[in-house]
Every structure is written in structure tokens, then in C-alpha cells.
Amino acid sequence: MVFSVQDIELLRLLRWCRYIAPGELQRHFDANTVSNLQSLKMIRPSKVQRALTLTTFGNQFLDQHFQDVPANVRLAHTAADTIRRIRVSRVTMTAYQAGLSVFTTELNALDRSGAYFLPMLMRGKGANPWSNSRIAALLRLGGTLYGVHYVCPGIGDMLLVDELNAFMNNTSRIKNVRRAFFFAGDSYAAILSELDRPAAEELGRYVSYADAFREIEMPVHLLPCDDTGSMQLRLMEIPDYRERLCRAALKSQYKAPPSDVLSWDGMFEGKPFVIAADMDLRRIDAAIHAAKERGLGQISMVALKPQVDSVLKPRYREKGLARVFTLKDEMLAELGVSKLRVPTMDAFRTEKGDVINAPLIQTARKAGGSGNR
Numbered sequence: 001m002v003f004s005v006q007d008i009e010l011l012r013l014l015r016w017c018r019y020i021a022p023g024e025l026q027r028h029f030d031a032n033t034v035s036n037l038q039s040l041k042m043i044r045p046s047k048v049q050r051a052l053t054l055t056t057f058g059n060q061f062l063d064q065h066f067q068d069v070p071a072n073v074r075l076a077h078t079a080a081d082t083i084r085r086i087r088v089s090r091v092t093m094t095a096y097q098a099g100l101s102v103f104t105t106e107l108n109a110l111d112r113s114g115a116y117f118l119p120m121l122m123r124g125k126g127a128n129p130w131s132n133s134r135i136a137a138l139l140r141l142g143g144t145l146y147g148v149h150y151v152c153p154g155i156g157d158m159l160l161v162d163e164l165n166a167f168m169n170n171t172s173r174i175k176n177v178r179r180a181f182f183f184a185g186d187s188y189a190a191i192l193s194e195l196d197r198p199a200a201e202e203l204g205r206y207v208s209y210a211d212a213f214r215e216i217e218m219p220v221h222l223l224p225c226d227d228t229g230s231m232q233l234r235l236m237e238i239p240d241y242r243e244r245l246c247r248a249a250l251k252s253q254y255k256a257p258p259s260d261v262l263s264w265d266g267m268f269e270g271k272p273f274v275i276a277a278d279m280d281l282r283r284i285d286a287a288i289h290a291a292k293e294r295g296l297g298q299i300s301m302v303a304l305k306p307q308v309d310s311v312l313k314p315r316y317r318e319k320g321l322a323r324v325f326t327l328k329d330e331m332l333a334e335l336g337v338s339k340l341r342v343p344t345m346d347a348f349r350t351e352k353g354d355v356i357n358a359p360l361i362q363t364a365r366k367a368g369g370s371g372n373r
Helices: 005-017 024-030 031-039 054-065 079-097 108-110 158-172 188-193 209-215 227-237 241-253 281-293 304-319 329-334 358-365
Strands: 042-045 052-054 135-141 143-149 176-184 221-223 266-268 271-275 299-303 320-326
Touching: 005 031, 005 052, 005 054, 005 079, 024 031, 024 079, 031 042, 052 054, 079 135, 079 143, 079 176, 079 221, 079 227, 108 135, 135 158, 135 227, 135 266, 158 209, 176 188, 188 209, 188 221, 188 304, 209 281, 221 227, 227 241, 227 304, 241 266, 241 299, 241 329, 271 281, 281 299, 281 304, 299 304, 304 320
Parallel strands: 143 176, 176 221, 271 299, 299 320
Antiparallel strands: 042 052, 135 143, 266 271
């Protein structure tokens, strides 16, 4: 048996994430790939949460064939740690499907667009610069560096000042970038169920994610950990994505927006037009407010169909605040973002062009065992 690209990618994702829920892997990988790797004793269900993880043999295999992999640190087997890593893995899988470079081991990878980095890889090296920060991941799209928080019902409060300081201080070496946040979760509905909570009467050191959403001055985008979230990331990686999407949507009817209203992306039939596919709801609200101040009535906006159906229609169109349109497939194809990453079943080849076959692995397995270090 020759190992496929899909085999190797799955193993590498488990090395970076440590734990991935079975359903999440099966959403991206062929069921036979998962079962074959289990048969080879390279992956197994964990004792906590039944998430899949690498075995000792699986880790040894990666150490043998790849130099640039994260250190194989001993795993904590508590439920809280496993759940936290599973949540981070959902973000990572979303970025992976979007085609981002998720297999990075150093922060300086974020010097280039399309890179993704897990802060937890910096922990355990004699110091922990991220302390107890809840930032699950960092990613670079164009000229913007994003910190990613995982948000779900019951996630609890955060130390907002400490989170902002951790983000700014630990990424200060990355120059000439804007900074923003993603609030990621299982779905837009799950994220908004937390963000739509009432405001606190008085803010203390610990604040809810709802209050943090209102207080953070940097842009905050919502990101579901699913196909829609992956396509959202693909769109946001396009240079000048708002103007290009606006021109693709409006074509000859596109008119440039006034320079003094940063929340508008164009003008359509004399009204403001907004690209909502990046799911920056506060920017949408600002665009609506600016239109009202100028007596222009409803704005128009465009987004991906699942975004329109789950968030933008009920939140804006049904309340008479905006006309809402859907990005057509031909618009996405025109921009070259109509497809998400799907790992192939082709034979995996090393940098030297060699394939890796199962007999070598079976021989090595005799000395491996099946437990994590």
C-alpha cells in the first residue's frame, strides 16, 4: 500500500491539532482513509471525548519522514483540555479546507498572506508568552493579521485587556499589518447566541464575549467552522476583496462609494452597497447608520447564500434595514474561489519525489506500540 496525499494530510493534521472529532475528520476525508489508518495502528480514539489522536507509532512515523513538525509533547487527558483542543481543531480544519498554510511551526510564518499558526505550539518551551489567553489561532489574510477566538454558548467570560495585550505583544514582530479578530464557532447561530446577550450594566475586568464584541475597537468577523466559513476565508484572502466582489456583483452598475464613508463598498441605484460576505456585522450596522444619517434609506448587501439565509435575512432584510442579495456561483468562479481544498487520493511524494509505502511502516510498527507518549 502506497500512502496517499489524503493519508499523510490526515496524520499531519492530527499532529498539529492533537485531537480531532471523528465527525470532523469524516467531513473532510474519505471514511476508508480513517479506518485504514486505524487498522495500521497509526491513529486511535482517545480515552476522553472519543476524539481521534495519533498513536506512538503514528508520531514516530511523522518524526521519521518529516522534519518540520511540532514537538510531540505529552498530552493532557483531562476533559477540559481535550474539548479545548477539539474546538481549536475545528478552526484549523476550516482554515485547511480554505487552502491556508496550516502546517506552520513558527510565528514568523505569518509574515506572508495565507498562513495560519497555532499559539499553543509556543507553549511548553520554557516560557508561555500567551499565558492563559483564549486566542485559539492566528491567521494572515492579505495585509490583515487575525486573532481567532472560539465562541459558543456557555463559553464564559474573558479578561478583555489581557487578551488584547497578548495579541498585540506576541505579534508585535509582524510588521505592516492591520489587526482584527475572528469569533469562530460551530455555526453563525451558535456564535450569535452568545454575542446577542444583553450588555452588562457595568464592565469589570472579566467581560462576556457579547460585551467584548461591542467593546473591541478592531474589526470582529464571525466565522463558522464549516464549508461556509472556509469559503468566507477564501474570499477574504483575495487582495482588495471588497472592491473586487463589489465590482463582480454590480458589473456595469458599479459606482465608487464616497471617500468619507468607509463602511460602504460601492453605490447601486443611488444607494450604498456593502460586501457582507466577511461577516463584519458591526461594519454592516455602521453602513446602515450612515445611510440613515444621509437620508438614503435602505442599503443593499451581498453575501454567500448560507450567510444570507441564516443571518442577514432575519437580522436585516426582514426588519426593513437592507436589501440582501446572494453571491452567484459565476461570480465566485470569476474570482477563482469556487472550490475548496479536497486532499487527493494520489500517491504522496516526499520532497525528493519518493513514495512512502505500507510495508516499511508495518516493519517499523513492531517497535512502536499504540499509546501516546
